[in-house]
Amino acid sequence: MRLQVDIDELLSLGQRWVELGSSPPGRCDALAAALRSLPGALPGVASLPDSATAPPWCRVLDAWSSAITDHGAALTASAGAYRLADDRTRVALGRPS
Amino acid sequence: MSLAPDVLPSxxxxxxxxxAAVxxxxxxxxxxxxxxxxxxxxxxxxATAWAGPASAGASTRxxxxxxxxxxxxxxxxxxATALERAADEVDAARHLLAHADLLCGQAGGHITDVGAVVGPLDPGAEPMIRAxxxxxxxxxxxxxxxxxxxxxxxxxxxxxASDGVLRPAAEEMGALGPSQPTEVRIPQGLGPQALATWFAALPVTVQAALIAGQPDAVAAAEGLPAWAHDTANRLRLAQATRAAVAALEAARSAALASPTPIDDLGLGALQTRVADLEAVTEVVQRQDGHERQLLTLDLTGRRVAVAVSTGDVDHAGQLAVFVPGFTVTPATHLRGYDARVTAASDLAGSIDRAWGAGAGVVGVTWLGYAAPQVDEVLSRSRSVAGRAPAAAGAARLRTFLDGLAVARETAQEATAPDVTIWAHSYGSLVAGAMLAGSRGEVTTVRAVVALGSPGMGVSDPRQLGLPLSDIFVAEAELDPVAEMGVFGSDPGHWEGVARLETEARHLPDGSSGVAGRGHESYLAPGSTSAWNLAAIAAGQPDLALARWRCDEPRVLRLRDPACRP
Known part of the structure; x- marks a missing residue:
């Protein structure tokens, strides 16, 4: 069976996703702070909708970042599995790595 | 929203x-x-780092x-847009208050924080200040x-899926399994309204899984929001293009080795399929500041049927749907029509901002039906001389518009957009058939403009089910189709229906509109005709220039600079 995988590229792809998932949108501090100031900026306006508050946005931003990171980790783990399988195949066939 | 003064902010x-904080x-x-x-x-x-069944699950994820x-x-x-609008509204409210403060101050009084107007005020000024x-x-x-x-x-x-690991499939080391197999399926037997409600209730992650895993089903489901159709159709477009290009390459290779004449091998059909798909891809990927949506992508016919918007249909206040006619295909016409519809709907947006509510106007280039073609002229069911292609197109146009309306009405606190149809040539017969067939039913169509029309299939414009004031006709010089009147009576002769100017004229925004000549001139950027189409789509028909003599008692001429004394 021919292995149709570029393991190094897969590893690199996984690492890139992990890095992306850890980058700023996962930390929605600026957005949260700005939204928290809205009730003070709009005194007397009937209660602000959920969409104008920080928690739901931060939840979904964090979840999205985690999904990216998880997918990157999954790709990396898969690349590791492929490398292991590739090494075993080489050993079984008596070929140098 | 109208609130009683006692519950308003002070x-x-x-x-x-x-x-500023907003x-x-x-x-x-x-x-x-x-x-x-x-x-x-x-x-x-x-990048794709691996191939074969291996990548399918991860690719879906x-x-x-x-x-x-x-x-x-x-x-x-x-x-962000809503908060910007909120800040603008607060500014506007404060300007009003400042104006009231000024009036009150000039009269020697002042307005207290609880809203009381105190001081020796002119009794005539007080009600206005309070209001x-x-x-x-x-x-x-x-x-x-x-x-x-x-x-x-x-x-x-x-x-x-909490561990998040994509495990290699047991049967093949080259395979990666999906991390979250999608159990959710689009329910069968639901109408657009029920489907829209069902989809809107799903978490976005499930919506995404549906779109990624079942793009064909999502694309076919009427009532889903435009963004979902767009995303699914873009996936399908990429898949279809890959498949069509591969099929064409294979057919070419086979043709080289075959004694059969190339035309008999179906190469022409494959070439037109690839050309259609390439045109669609080019248009939806245009980088001109418009977030286009691929609303329809029907691959079942001889030619690809497609509808592309110039912006976000889910949030547009008004839609202008361009329905073209004879010989139109994606490969030959989509690029040009999209450019013209984009320019005209941008102009409509400008008019809406300057004279209207600023709710936004989005254009749609609707090649969503099988327009009759030159080589079908002798076909009983497909000829441009007959009404059958228009009847089929009318049904599809109605389904398309109903789907958009349902999706919008289901969205939170949203309403369906007003639709103006710009119906060109044989497309005006399609629009006419759709409107006449929907007479007495609720549709989102607010106005229709027949451009170079050979007839809308009715003898009396009242049969279209719209007020006569919402039906418009444009007939440019040197447009022979506009004079034909072969489908019902000639719209250019309808009593009580406004005929739009297509000659060079000064426009209400101070610019000059150029004259249009010929059958393809109606959407030409900078033309008087394009201005008129934009004004009507923006819900400002009074700004459209009508082709009336200035001594005629028509409402439209009042706004026409050329008719002003």
């Missing part, structure tokens, strides 16, 4: 409002949106994550209305 609260929140939302967009660009450019990111970015954009104060408070109270329409995407993940 004058003191309006004075204490801080629109703008700062809008700016933060916009900045977060840009960060998500930036991440999406990187994610979308991911990749698509799901990108779809969710796209929805998230759009939602953040809507939040202005109440209007300012009312405007302030409604400043966050747009924010209420913003929905935060809801997240849900199956617990089974």
């Amino acid at each position: 004058v003191g609260q309006l004075r204490a409002a801080d629109p 703008r700062a929140a809008a700016s933060a939302a916009r900045s977060t949106q840009r960060q998500v967009d930036q991440q999406l660009r990187v994610l979308s450019s991911g 990749h698509t799901e994550i990108c779809v969710v990111g796209d929805v998230l970015a759009n939602a953040l954009g809507h939040l 202005t104060v109440v209007e300012a408070r009312r405007r302030y109270a409604g400043s966050v209305l747009a924010v209420r329409q913003v929905e935060v995407p809801r997240w849900w993940s199956p617990g089974a």
